[in-house]
Amino acid sequence: MQPSAGYGVVVGNCQAESVRLVIDSPEMPTIRTRAVHEMTADDARDLHELLRGASFLVSQPIRDDYHDLPLGTAQLRASLPSGAPTVVVPVIRFAGLHPFQVAIRMHDLEYEPPLVGYHDVRLLAEAAGSPVRARLPREKIRAIADESVGELARREQHTDIRVSDLFASPRFAQMRTINHPGNAVFLPVGERILRALGRRPEPTDPGRPILSSVRAPREDWVIEAWGSDAAPHHDWLVNGDPLPAAQVREAHLAWYAEHPAFVEAAARRLVPLLAQWA
Incomplete structure (x- = not known):
């Protein structure tokens, strides 16, 4: 079944599907893809074909020729129609709540x-x-949290979305x-992605806990x-x-x-x- 016109594609690790859920809407449909580390050569070929009809791409930073496949963010961007935007979002890790x-x-x-x-x-x-x-x-826990925030800030230098400020408290x-954020992170991240895409910053609440299979x-x-x-x-x-x-x-x-x-x-x-x- 061919996807409808005006769809977007979200690519990345296990966080990508949760990102997709909070930006997906009837006005801005998105297509589910496999986690990038699970993709085969056939998946990569199908993904590039999908991107040729997409109106935007949301991707985590992925190096060129990841797993010897053309899955790098720049490689994926090259398959988009001319003028279709790409929003790069950081991989989110925060150790301050689980310092062990x-x-x-x-x-x-x-x-x-x-x-x-x-x-x-x-x-x-x-x-x-x-x-x-x-x-x-307490001071050691906070030192580990500060290091996590600092690492997120460093990653943000190569992305279009800021997330490190979400962990101020x-x-x-x-x-x-x-490395499994909850809705309290994904919803504001979705708002920022939508804003970067020039859309109304109104993320979709999935109405259930997402990325919650392991706590x-x-x-x-x-x-x-x-x-x-x-x-x-x-x-x-x-x-x-x-x-x-x-x-x-x-x-x-x-x-x-x-x-x-x-x-x-x-x-x-x-x-x-x-x-x-x-």
Whole structure:
């Protein structure tokens, strides 16, 4: 089925579909695409064909020849009709609400542990033989948050949308995990995208939580550090079901024992963060 005229295309990682939901409307329809890291050569060909009829593109920054496919933002832009705008949006990560959590990709090593695809720096340090404290003081949490905001600000220099200011007063409604924003982030981001496209800055509220299949623990000491009234929960929520933190801990420590090369490489990469936890 051919899409209707006047459609837009949104491209990126797992955040892209949530971005698409908040800018999609009957007046400005958008087309769903696969996450860019899942695309095949056939998907890339189909995407370029789709772009030839699109009225705009919203994309995260993607390097040329990503995964050896013509999926770079500049390469995608080249397939748009003349005059069709592109809005580049940053990939959003914020660690201030989950300062114990990291998401690491190792292209030459298996990197995803079982149950939840996130790493706890405390468990990684334990597996590496250099245990760290169980919690951080307020100033350390805020230092990690400031580093996240600084990194977002650096990314914004190469995009068309600002997001770092949204975390001036962090709230748990903003982030499910370190890299899964919630509606409280996507709706203002959608407003900014629409404004950049010259449209009415009225994002579409999807009427449900988006990008919410995995929710990390909310630890009481982090809640206290931000003066939040959020309720703590020490377990994970996966597809709405509780997943005990103790079960995740046991599974991850077992996985680390089976993947010592990953533990060593991750500990090297995370030296600055681990120094905050020492």
